[in-house]
Amino acid sequence: MLPIEEFFPLLTTPRKIIITTHQKPDGDAMGSSLGLYHFLIQFSHTVTVISPTNWADFLEWMPGVNTVVDYEANKRRCHQLIEEADILFCLDFNVLHRTKNLEQPLTQAKCTKILIDHHQQPQEEAFNYGISNTGKSSTCEMVYDFIVASGHGDKINLDIATCLYTGVMTDTGSFRFPSTTASVHRMIAHLKDIGLQHTPIHDHIYDNFLExxxxxxxxxxxxxxxxxxxxxxxxxxxxxxxxxxxxxxxxxxxxxxxxxxxxxxxxxxxxxxxxxxxxxxxxxxxxxxxxxxxxxxxxxxxxxxxxxxxxxxxxxxxxxxxxxxxxxxxxxxxx
Known part of the structure; x- marks a missing residue:
């Protein structure tokens, strides 16, 4: 697995891109996937987020979630999208079997595969490029770092900020876990400077359940x-x-x-x-x-x-x- 920095020169050439994550995606999985989606479409890429399974109702408000394809409900379409893809981003999981029934199509895919993840013991041989950093609070923080390190931090808009904040907030236990480093707070400060409103996000995630x-x-x-x-x-x-x-x-x-x-x-x-x-x-x-x-x-x-x-x-x-x-x-x- 080559360092993800070596992928940066390929960012600006329009491609067919798939983004996927682990089954039953949580706030970090969906947030990182949609945050990256809103970033990549600014380069005229054709981008589709595929979730291996359905997801929680409390994520339905997120910007772009209506474009996410549920693999279990749309297998034929997903197979075709993966077969035609030039690039596959795998976010918030360390081994392909965490995508459940999507594992085989991903394994067989001939496209360039990129890992961005913070779990231990990644399946490095399955990816062409990637970064695995267990010291990071969340994959959303890593997607933020990816965008900034690529030289395109100016493209972080409110949709990206909203998605990335969601994953950082949920994976840090609302910023109380030890993984909440100084870099996390600097990231949030930047997102706030852009205009992020954090209270509605908290309400959507934590105050949006049935009796x-x-x-x-x-x-x-x-x-x-x-x-x-x-x-x-x-x-x-x-x-x-x-x-x-x-x-x-x-x-x-x-x-x-x-x-x-x-x-x-x-x-x-x-x-x-x-x-x-x-x-x-x-x-x-x-x-x-x-x-x-x-x-x-x-x-x-x-x-x-x-x-x-x-x-x-x-x-x-x-x-x-x-x-x-x-x-x-x-x-x-x-x-």
Whole structure:
């Protein structure tokens, strides 16, 4: 994988470009994709954002989201777009399998592939150019850096600023996580100078849910949470019946794992949700406990040191039982 700076000279020649991200895109995935989209179209490129799956309703307000193509709902069209593409940007994922059913078409694509990502252990051999920086707060911050470093910072408009702010805000936990460096604040200051209005973005992301989600969270906190004080760990397990009962949609469980770390003394929060095809894990930690390694070693996952995900093909009951056994190995690290 060549340094992304070597791609800069190709920016100004109009091409057919695809931008894609991980399945069930969050604020950073959609924000970085649309931020890059609004940048590239200024060079007369033909640009299409393809999402591997659907996305949360709280992202529907974002500038340009109406142009995003859902792969699962438009496979034939997406296959044709990928086959005809000259350039493919892959944002906010480190390995191609995180695009779910889109993995094979992306692997087979003959076009130039570019990675911009901040997760650990990237699949470098799959890309022609790229940058992977785990020290960055978000892929949105990296897209901002990409635009500025390319010499075209003057093209950052309000649409780009809105999209990039969304991803930085969500991936830094509204600027409270350790990844919120001085460079993040300098970026936000620049976006504010352009005219960014940050309060409406916060309202769209965090204050835009239906009543049933709040009742679902109450059910989860009251009946689906165990606190393992001997391991400074809080565990939550959500059966499929709860998702059906409260009509939970994509994005409604976003951020639920963070509640677990609000309990005094907790160093690890883990939530597993019973999805149709698999059980999906989210892990969050405080301090030096590395959930990226934990997820990779035990639950076919990975991510960042203090935030990671995983999966299991076992039943919900068995995967929870497995977690309870595994966590005993980490008693000393979690003290």
């Amino acid at each position: 049933n989600r709040l009742r679902f969270i109450g059910q989860a906190l009251l009946h689906r949470m165990d606190v393992l004080y001997e391991y400074n760990t809080a565990l939550m397990y959500i059966p499929k019946s709860d998702l059906v009962k409260f009509d939970i949609k994509t994005g409604d469980t976003e951020g639920l794992v963070n509640y677990l770390l609000t309990i005094k003394g907790m160093r690890l929060g883990a939530i597993v949700i019973d999805r149709d095809e698999e059980r999906k894990w989210s892990f969050r930690s405080k301090g030096s406990f590395d959930v990226n390694t934990f997820a990779r070693n035990h639950f076919e996952g990975g991510g960042h040191m203090n935030a990671a995900g995983g999966r299991s093909s076992d039943s919900l009951e068995n995967t929870v039982k497995k977690f309870r056994e595994i966590i005993k190995q980490y008693e000393n690290q979690l003290q």
